[in-house]
Amino acid sequence: MNSPIARIVFDCTNPERVTDFWASVTGYEKRMFANGEGYLKPAQEGIPAMMFMPVNSPKIVKNRVHVEINTQDLEADVAQLTELGANLVAQHREEGVTWAVMADPEGNEFCVVKFD
Numbered sequence: 647m648n649s650p651i652a653r654i655v656f657d658c659t660n661p662e663r664v665t666d667f668w669a670s671v672t673g674y675e676k677r678m679f680a681n682g683e684g685y686l687k688p689a690q691e692g693i694p695a696m697m698f699m700p701v702n703s704p705k706i707v708k709n710r711v712h713v714e715i716n717t718q719d720l721e722a723d724v725a726q727l728t729e730l731g732a733n734l735v736a737q738h739r740e741e742g743v744t745w746a747v748m749a750d751p752e753g754n755e756f757c758v759v760k761f762d
Contacts, residue, residue, distance in 0.1 A: 651694045654713065657705075658752050661698040663731075667751050668696055670730050671715070705753045713756040720744055720760045727758065 658664040665684025669676040674686035674696065684698035717723040724734060724746045735747040735755065745759040 650692070653695045653697045655697045655699060656752075656754055657701040658698050658754075659701060659704055660752065661700050664750060664752050664754075665698045667731050668698070671727065672696070709755045712754075714745075715756065715758050717758050717760050720746060720758060723758050724748070 656664060656668075661682055661684040662678060665676055665678065665686065668674070669686055672686060672688070674688050677685045677687070679685065682700040686696040686698075688695060715723070727748055728734060731751040732748045735749050737746045738744070742762040743759060744762065745757045747755055747757055749755050
């Protein structure tokens with residue numbers, strides 16, 4: 647099997663809020679569907695889209711899968727993400743890599759990564 651990833655899907659209690667957040671982060675084109683689902687389409691072919699599905703229950707435990715965002719300026723991007731509604735969870739440095747663990751407005755963890 648040789649199948650590319652089509653979409654990364656998030657469960658959320660407020661898909662519009664989380665779709666708006668990730669649209670601001672990625673610059674992807676936003677679309678909201680009548681059933682409450684959010685969709686972000688990347689400008690480039692071959693990059694997975696993002697979907698935001700409505701659910702009734704909030705996130706309770708740590709993500710088992712997460713998104714990583716590359717950066718050249720970790721401090722500036724962490725500050726901008728915080729202004730957009732993310733929360734800083736932790737910062738780490740290990741073997742030439744520095745990263746910040748962040749949580750989106752519904753608590754979904756993601757990392758902002760800078761390679762030295």
